[in-house]
Amino acid sequence: MQKIAKTDIGAVCGCLRMTTVAAFLGAALLVAATPEPAQAQFYPWGSWGNPGGWKPKPRRARRVPRYVEPSDDKPATALPKPTGPLVLxxxxxxxxxxxxxxxxxxxKSPISSGTSSNPTPTGIFSILEKNRTHYSNLYGGAPMPFMQRVTNSGVAMHAGDLPGYPASHGCIRLPYSFARSLFGITDIGARVIISDDDLTPAEFNSPRLIAPLPPDSLANNGSGPVPAAATGTPGEMLSLTATENTQKRRTRASAAAARVIERQRLATNIVEAENAKRAAEDQAKAAADAVQAGREMIRKERTEEGRLADLARKAARDADAAAARFTAxxxxxxxxxxxAIDAAEFEKQSGEEVAEETKLLDAMDAAVVAKRVAATQVTKSKQAVADAGALEKARKVAVEDVKNADTVLASAKDTLVAADALEARKDSPVSIFISAKTGRLIAKLGFAQVLDVPVTxxxxxRPLGTHVLTATTFTEGEKALRWNSVSLRPSEGTQYSRRKKRRHDDETPVAAAGHDADAASALERIEIPKETAELLAELMKPGSSFIISDYGLSRETSARTEFVVEPWRSRPDSSESRYY
Structure with a gap:
C-alpha cells in the first residue's frame, strides 16, 4: 500500500476547505444577483419572511370574568316573603x-365589609338599584352577582368571597346563596342601616307621630278643620280638601276626590293661561304693527319735512334774488x-319799478309762508318720533306681557305635571327627613322630593341624635300605624370616622348625641307646622319613615336616591358618582 505523507493530507484538506467556501460564496452571489420583487426591496417583511406582505393580527376580545358560583357554597333556606317593609x-x-x-x-348572615384602607361607610341608606348580573367597571370587570346598590358612589351588597374579616373595596360581600335569596325579597327603597354596632329595631310609639288619614268608616271619630291650601307648589296636591273650608274630618276617599277636583282646577288654569297668552300675543302683534306704522309715519313726515325745507330754502333764494333785482x-x-326823459319813458320806468317791487313783496311773502310751513312740518316730524317712541314702549310692555303669560302657562303646566307625578306616586310610602343642622323638613315619594319646609x-x-322610625303595618281598623325605631350612635372608633381627618377636613363635625337622646325625646322637641302635618297625613302608610338627625344630608343624596345620612359627610352638594 502506498503511504501518503502528512503534508499531502494537509494539502488535500486545504483544497476541500477552499472548495466549500467557494461554493457558499457562489451561492450567495447567485442569490444576490437574483432580482427581488418590489415589495421585498422596500419592505422588511416582504419576500422570504412573508411573501404575502404584512397582515394585521386580529385583536383579541377582552375576557370578562365569568361569574361562577362556588361549588362548596351551602344552599340557603328560602327566605320568607316579607309582610311589611324590610330593615337591613x-x-x-x-x-x-x-x-x-x-x-x-x-x-341573618355573615358578611365581609371594606378594609381599613377602603372602609364601608356607615349611616342610613336604602337600596337604589338591583342587578342580578353586574360587573365592576373599576376593578377589571370583577363580577358582582346579585348586586344591590346602596350609594351612588358604588357601595353595594353583592355575592362574593368571605374570608372571615373585612376584605372588600368598600362593598358588603354576602355568601352566594344568601345573596340570591336576599335579592328575591328586597325592593328598591328598602332601608339599609350600616353601623359599627349591631343595632336592633324596637317597637316605638309617640303621640307626636303623624297619623294617617282614616278610612271613610272611621271618619266620624276624628276632628279638626281643614287648613288653607297652598297653591302653586307640588305640595298643594297633598291637601286638596283644604279648599273646601269645611269642619268635616278628612278621609282617604275625600282627599282622593278633592285631588280630582283640584286637578280639574289645574287643567282649567292651563286653559286660562293659554287664552291669556294668546291674547297677549295678539296684543303684542298689534303693538308691533303699530310700531311699524309709526316708523312709516316718521319716514313719511321726515320726507315731507325735507321737501318743505327745500321749498323754504328756494323761496328764500327767490326773495333774495327779487330783492337784488329791485335794488339794482x-x-x-x-x-x-x-x-332828460319824456313822460312816456318816465311812465315806463315807473311801471318797471312797481312790477319789481310787487315781485319782491310776493317773493318775501312766499318765503315767509314756506318757512312757516317747513317749521310746522318739523313739529309734525318730532311728534311722529314721539308717537313712535310711545308705541315702542307699548310694544315692549306687550312683549313683556307675553313673557309673563308664557311663564304663568309654564308654571301651570309644571304644577299639573307635578300633581300628576304626585298622584302616580301616591301609593308609595313617604320618607321624611328632619335635620337639626338645617332646621328643615324634607319629604320624598320614591326618590322624588315633594316638600321642603322649615321646622322649629x-x-x-342640644343634640337630637340620629333615629330611623319606620311604619310597619296599620293597627286594627287602620286607625294608626305601628312603628319601630333604630337609633344610631356613631363613635370615633369606627373605621369610617377614623379616616375623617384625611377625607373630610373641610367639614365641621356635629357633636355626637348622648345616650339620653332617644327618638321620643327628639320628636317632643320638633314642631312640625300644622299645614305640613296635614299634607303628610295623606301620604302616611306602611313603609313610611321618619329620619331625624343632627346631621344634614350626605353628598350621596340626589334625585336618584332616598335620604342618605353619613357621619362627616353632611354637605349638601352631591358627590361624584363612581360605579364599582
Missing part, C-alpha cells in the same frame, strides 16, 4: 347583616335825470 342592619363590628320584618328577624333797478333809476326645634344647642 349591617354590623361592621360583628361582620353580619340582619334582615328585620316588622321587628322580627327573618334572616332802483339804483339804476336813481342815476337817470328825470328832466326646641333647645337647638
Amino acid at each position: 342592619v349591617v354590623s361592621i363590628g360583628k361582620q353580619t347583616v340582619t334582615v328585620y320584618d316588622d321587628n322580627k328577624v327573618i334572616a 333797478l332802483t339804483a339804476k333809476m336813481a342815476k337817470v335825470d328825470a328832466a 326645634i326646641a333647645e337647638p344647642g
Whole structure:
C-alpha cells in the first residue's frame, strides 16, 4: 500500500476547505444577483419572511370574568316573603347583616365589609338599584352577582368571597346563596342601616307621630278643620280638601276626590293661561304693527319735512334774488335825470319799478309762508318720533306681557305635571327627613322630593341624635300605624370616622348625641307646622319613615336616591358618582 505523507493530507484538506467556501460564496452571489420583487426591496417583511406582505393580527376580545358560583357554597333556606317593609342592619363590628320584618328577624348572615384602607361607610341608606348580573367597571370587570346598590358612589351588597374579616373595596360581600335569596325579597327603597354596632329595631310609639288619614268608616271619630291650601307648589296636591273650608274630618276617599277636583282646577288654569297668552300675543302683534306704522309715519313726515325745507330754502333764494333785482333797478333809476326823459319813458320806468317791487313783496311773502310751513312740518316730524317712541314702549310692555303669560302657562303646566307625578306616586310610602343642622323638613315619594319646609326645634344647642322610625303595618281598623325605631350612635372608633381627618377636613363635625337622646325625646322637641302635618297625613302608610338627625344630608343624596345620612359627610352638594 502506498503511504501518503502528512503534508499531502494537509494539502488535500486545504483544497476541500477552499472548495466549500467557494461554493457558499457562489451561492450567495447567485442569490444576490437574483432580482427581488418590489415589495421585498422596500419592505422588511416582504419576500422570504412573508411573501404575502404584512397582515394585521386580529385583536383579541377582552375576557370578562365569568361569574361562577362556588361549588362548596351551602344552599340557603328560602327566605320568607316579607309582610311589611324590610330593615337591613349591617354590623361592621360583628361582620353580619340582619334582615328585620316588622321587628322580627327573618334572616341573618355573615358578611365581609371594606378594609381599613377602603372602609364601608356607615349611616342610613336604602337600596337604589338591583342587578342580578353586574360587573365592576373599576376593578377589571370583577363580577358582582346579585348586586344591590346602596350609594351612588358604588357601595353595594353583592355575592362574593368571605374570608372571615373585612376584605372588600368598600362593598358588603354576602355568601352566594344568601345573596340570591336576599335579592328575591328586597325592593328598591328598602332601608339599609350600616353601623359599627349591631343595632336592633324596637317597637316605638309617640303621640307626636303623624297619623294617617282614616278610612271613610272611621271618619266620624276624628276632628279638626281643614287648613288653607297652598297653591302653586307640588305640595298643594297633598291637601286638596283644604279648599273646601269645611269642619268635616278628612278621609282617604275625600282627599282622593278633592285631588280630582283640584286637578280639574289645574287643567282649567292651563286653559286660562293659554287664552291669556294668546291674547297677549295678539296684543303684542298689534303693538308691533303699530310700531311699524309709526316708523312709516316718521319716514313719511321726515320726507315731507325735507321737501318743505327745500321749498323754504328756494323761496328764500327767490326773495333774495327779487330783492337784488329791485335794488339794482332802483339804483339804476336813481342815476337817470328825470328832466332828460319824456313822460312816456318816465311812465315806463315807473311801471318797471312797481312790477319789481310787487315781485319782491310776493317773493318775501312766499318765503315767509314756506318757512312757516317747513317749521310746522318739523313739529309734525318730532311728534311722529314721539308717537313712535310711545308705541315702542307699548310694544315692549306687550312683549313683556307675553313673557309673563308664557311663564304663568309654564308654571301651570309644571304644577299639573307635578300633581300628576304626585298622584302616580301616591301609593308609595313617604320618607321624611328632619335635620337639626338645617332646621328643615324634607319629604320624598320614591326618590322624588315633594316638600321642603322649615321646622322649629326646641333647645337647638342640644343634640337630637340620629333615629330611623319606620311604619310597619296599620293597627286594627287602620286607625294608626305601628312603628319601630333604630337609633344610631356613631363613635370615633369606627373605621369610617377614623379616616375623617384625611377625607373630610373641610367639614365641621356635629357633636355626637348622648345616650339620653332617644327618638321620643327628639320628636317632643320638633314642631312640625300644622299645614305640613296635614299634607303628610295623606301620604302616611306602611313603609313610611321618619329620619331625624343632627346631621344634614350626605353628598350621596340626589334625585336618584332616598335620604342618605353619613357621619362627616353632611354637605349638601352631591358627590361624584363612581360605579364599582
